[in-house]
Amino acid sequence: MDIFLQQIINGLVVGSVYALIALGYTMVYGILQLINFAHGEIVMIGAMVTITCINFLIGHNVNLPGPLLLALGLAMAIPVTMLLGYLIERIAYRPLRKAPRLAPLITAIGVSIVLQQAAMMIWGRNYRAFPAILPSDVVEFGGASITTLQIAIIALSIVLLIGLFLLIERTKMGRAMRATAQSPDVARLMGVNVNNIISLTFMIGSALGAVAGVLVAANYDQAHAYMGFMIGLKAFTAAVLGGIGNLGGAVLGGILLGLIESIGSGYLGDLTGGFLGSQYKDIFAFLVLILVLIFRPSGLMGERVAERA
Amino acid sequence: MNLINSLPRKKGTLIAFCLLLLVLPWMISSGFQSGSSYLRALDMALLFIMLALGLNIVVGYAGLLDFGYIAFYAVGAYTYALLNSPHLQAMLPSWMMYPPFVVSIVICAIVACVFGIMLGAPTLKLRGDYLAIVTLGFGQIVRIFMTNLDRPINLTNGPQGINNILPPQFLGYNLGKPIEWFGLQFEPVHLFYYLILFFCALIIVVSIRLQNSRLGRAWVAIREDEIAANAMGINTRNVKLLAFAMGATFGGVSGALFASLQGFISPESFILMESIMVLSMVVLGGMGHIPGVILGAIIVSITPEVLRDVINPLQMAVVGRKVVDPETLRMLIFGAAMIIVMLVRPEGLWPSKRRRAELRPATKGIALQEKDDLQDAERNHD
Numbered sequence: 001m002d003i004f005l006q007q008i009i010n011g012l013v014v015g016s017v018y019a020l021i022a023l024g025y026t027m028v029y030g031i032l033q034l035i036n037f038a039h040g041e042i043v044m045i046g047a048m049v050t051i052t053c054i055n056f057l058i059g060h061n062v063n064l065p066g067p068l069l070l071a072l073g074l075a076m077a078i079p080v081t082m083l084l085g086y087l088i089e090r091i092a093y094r095p096l097r098k099a100p101r102l103a104p105l106i107t108a109i110g111v112s113i114v115l116q117q118a119a120m121m122i123w124g125r126n127y128r129a130f131p132a133i134l135p136s137d138v139v140e141f142g143g144a145s146i147t148t149l150q151i152a153i154i155a156l157s158i159v160l161l162i163g164l165f166l167l168i169e170r171t172k173m174g175r176a177m178r179a180t181a182q183s184p185d186v187a188r189l190m191g192v193n194v195n196n197i198i199s200l201t202f203m204i205g206s207a208l209g210a211v212a213g214v215l216v217a218a219n220y221d222q223a224h225a226y227m228g229f230m231i232g233l234k235a236f237t238a239a240v241l242g243g244i245g246n247l248g249g250a251v252l253g254g255i256l257l258g259l260i261e262s263i264g265s266g267y268l269g270d271l272t273g274g275f276l277g278s279q280y281k282d283i284f285a286f287l288v289l290i291l292v293l294i295f296r297p298s299g300l301m302g303e304r305v306a307e308r309a
Numbered sequence: 310m311n312l313i314n315s316l317p318r319k320k321g322t323l324i325a326f327c328l329l330l331l332v333l334p335w336m337i338s339s340g341f342q343s344g345s346s347y348l349r350a351l352d353m354a355l356l357f358i359m360l361a362l363g364l365n366i367v368v369g370y371a372g373l374l375d376f377g378y379i380a381f382y383a384v385g386a387y388t389y390a391l392l393n394s395p396h397l398q399a400m401l402p403s404w405m406m407y408p409p410f411v412v413s414i415v416i417c418a419i420v421a422c423v424f425g426i427m428l429g430a431p432t433l434k435l436r437g438d439y440l441a442i443v444t445l446g447f448g449q450i451v452r453i454f455m456t457n458l459d460r461p462i463n464l465t466n467g468p469q470g471i472n473n474i475l476p477p478q479f480l481g482y483n484l485g486k487p488i489e490w491f492g493l494q495f496e497p498v499h500l501f502y503y504l505i506l507f508f509c510a511l512i513i514v515v516s517i518r519l520q521n522s523r524l525g526r527a528w529v530a531i532r533e534d535e536i537a538a539n540a541m542g543i544n545t546r547n548v549k550l551l552a553f554a555m556g557a558t559f560g561g562v563s564g565a566l567f568a569s570l571q572g573f574i575s576p577e578s579f580i581l582m583e584s585i586m587v588l589s590m591v592v593l594g595g596m597g598h599i600p601g602v603i604l605g606a607i608i609v610s611i612t613p614e615v616l617r618d619v620i621n622p623l624q625m626a627v628v629g630r631k632v633v634d635p636e637t638l639r640m641l642i643f644g645a646a647m648i649i650v651m652l653v654r655p656e657g658l659w660p661s662k663r664r665r666a667e668l669r670p671a672t673k674g675i676a677l678q679e680k681d682d683l684q685d686a687e688r689n690h691d
Contacts, residue, residue, distance in 0.1 A: 029438075035438060096651065100656060102368075106593060107652065112644070114641055114648070116640075121638075237442060240438070286450055287446075289442070290447075297436070
């Protein structure tokens with residue numbers, strides 16, 4: 001079995017999910033210059049609602065093929081997360097748009113804590129197993145193996161990414177979003193309803209986050225109330241790596257981070273003569289991030305940012 | 310003279326306040342049933358005040374958003390623990406082990422300061438949120454090393470952490486055991502209160518002195534506009550590094566005291582959430598304003614402890630049975646409180662005069678306010 005190819009495949013699977021989540025961070029950042037700390041919790045809630053839905057359907061003897069069950073679960077989870085994204089923006093960020101810039105950061109942290117604890121109340125502290133409804137046939141591929149689930153994850157991510165790019169580049173709404181990101185005031189003068197666009201941005205990001213959460217849960221066969229924090233952190237790192245505020249950068253950063261992590265965990269032990277094991281893979285990821293930012297202080301594809309604090 | 314001028318004007322109030330601080334532990338231990346746990350919370354609150362004041366230098370004065378601040382607390386705590394526990398006895402020469410308490414604290418401060426400069430140096434070019442994510446990365450790196458450096462050489466004892474840390478002893482007294490003075494029984498938790506209070510007061514004084522110093526004004530200049538500050542002849546590189554070093558030193562001292570208070574440390578205490586909590590203390594209280602930051606630290610660290618005791622009886626009284634896990638409910642309320650406070654007072658609970666004037670210009674002309682501040686600064690600077 002080719003280990004290198006295997007690590008690349010694993011990296012691409014994880015990386016494509018990171019990319020989906022990183023887009024949520026970067027879209028909001030592009031418009032509001034705000035780190036939406038609660039985005040990771042949205043991802044978690046998307047996964048939890050889907051699992052609950054699927055279990056409910058199975059519990060009521062609904063006999064449908066696995067992918068259809070998953071689609072029904074997602075059809076429930078996406079509106080829930082979109083509503084949450086809308087509410088978070090309305091309650092916690094919109095009143096603070098003119099406030100000092102650390103104020104919305106603190107409300108974001110507060111929202112994150114509230115969502116996490118609410119999830120613990122609803123779903124408990126324990127790990128939730130992802131129902132075994134999806135086929136997990138293994139495909140041999142040039143000496144490495146990939147499950148059909150992993151292929152589906154990559155395929156679905158690519159479809160969503162293309163859909164998002166078409167939405168942003170080809171539709172009137174997308175043009176309004178780009179205009180708002182460039183200059184909210186001028187966009188408003190041109191007849192764009194900036195508040196609606198910002199709400200929409202949050203909703204689209206949340207929908208992508210919900211899908212990503214389900215993909216993560218399916219990939220690892222489990223979900224729990226604390227999962228959002230770490231995955232949100234990773235995706236945010238990916239967004240910064242690519243250059244925050246830049247959509248292409250988020251995708252590039254997500255995939256790179258996934259690859260770095262999986263190659264790091266596979267080869268770190270060999271590279272350092274057994275001194276550093278795979279438990280240092282997160283360090284490896286952060287070191288790459290720090291090195292990239294030292295040489296390109298605004299990320300791989302980002303533009304120079306003005307000074308703010 | 311300078312120092313006395315910068316203290317609150319009413320000396321009587323100040324003296325009364327100091328006296329209150331001295332008798333506070335006795336009031337708490339006699340006033341509440343679970344007094345000693347509140348006393349511990351009070352000790353922790355003092356430690357958090359020190360941490361928040363340290364982060365206030367980095368974020369509040371110099372305007373450098375730091376998400377990895379807890380790393381310096383960790384460095385201080387681990388340095389103290391390694392010097393004052395049997396863990397490394399076999400490896401270190403015996404003259405290095407168990408130094409006198411004050412020497413330990415100084416070593417911890419120096420080590421944390423070096424770490425501050427080491428981690429600050431590569432980030433000098435970065436701005437805003439890029440700086441935030443890199444400091445976050447450094448914080449994570451320090452924590453991961455602490456969790457994993459039990460192999461190949463057992464330096465940090467991994468996730469189990471280090472225990473049997475010797476309590477501080479000086480002048481022949483051991484702070485880990487009750488001491489009787491003048492017929493009063495001083496429990497360790499009381500003794501630590503006075504010890505930490507002393508260091509806390511020291512750090513407050515240093516903070517006040519820094520604020521009105523040439524360096525403090527250089528930090529504020531950098532926060533407001535780095536390029537303009539540079540043009541005015543401020544060496545922005547050195548001044549930024551000094552901010553990191555100063556903040557890290559405060560964190561290191563606080564960490565050393567934490568290790569000596571706990572007698573046990575593990576990487577669990579130094580997770581990212583702690584960095585975020587310290588940051589929210591600074592912002593909730595009022596960035597860059599010392600009394601505000603102190604207030605923020607007290608509120609953020611004490612509220613969860615008070616809620617712990619209030620939530621369950623309240624739940625019993627209202628619903629009559631245990632509906633939700635009190636631990637979860639308490640954090641939920643805490644998070645909601647953070648949101649509400651920020652929405653109501655975006656500039657913090659107790660902001661500095663200048664900041665309030667910037668944000669609420671309607672209350673008083675900014676120009677007038679700035680003039681007041683300028684006069685204040687001049688008065689304090691002779």
